Amino acid sequence: MIRKTPRQLRQEKLFIPLTVNQEDIETAERLKPDWLDAEEGAIWDRLAPLASFTGRLTEQYSEAFAEYCCLRVRIINIRRELNKTGWFYVTEGRHGEQRKLKPEAMQYNDDYRKWQALSSKFGMTPGSVKNLKVVEPEEDDGFDAL
Template sequence: MAKMKMVLRFTANDLTGQDYAEAARLRPEKRLEPEELAIWDRIAPLLAAHDYLNDLFVDSLVEYCRVVHSIDETVRYLRQHGKTYTSETRNGLQIKNRPQVGELGELRRMLRSYVSDFGLSPQARKALEAVQTDIFDDDGSDENPFTRDQASADAHIANSGTRH
């Protein structure tokens, strides 16, 4: 089986002008707030470098940017106001978690999903760097069966004993 190693570039020093151009071409100016666009500008070129940024992935990256920004805002709020508050009830004084604590947990779950989808954690990055097998290489050749002429395809089917 043919194997190929993916070479990933995950630092700004490794990016090309083409990576920045693709990120700029797809930049969703009207869909994101300025703080969210700053997140886009930081991450989109890195994703473009690995073909993880195209028209199909824009919506997911927009949501990633929103989630990261929401986490930042929620953390700032909790730092300023604390994670708990006191409430006087008929049972006396109670200490309760602010609703933002639960919201932060949900936002972090969402972020973990996007991080995994885009390969933005060490674990996800390691999976992307893993040696990958060519899906067309089940017979030892490097030939893509979808690009064969009909005679070559018929010979391949006859030799492999299976229909593809």
């Protein structure tokens, strides 16, 4: 048997086909929290089977993944609102007219940072995939039977 280098194993992990099986879909449905609303549930339904397929969605991480979905919905909704109403407001002071970031925009930035951190933890960004630990299956060397 030809042993693969850690780099080869990591590269194989980077190019995972985007197809999931029925077991991954069932795992995602089983772990889906009942407190997600419709929009958050739609994000879960789209991404959780893939996270299960890649081994990143387990029972102990399902709450964190649910928070990922909640943050994604909040980011989308805040961004829609800011795109309609604008990201800044204008004030007049002793230094003249000043443009300031709306509180909603600051909340967007804060939520985006949280979402980005969770994205990295679940290996959902190109840069974070290569940092995930690759576990090689153990080979039976025959000494366990002795």
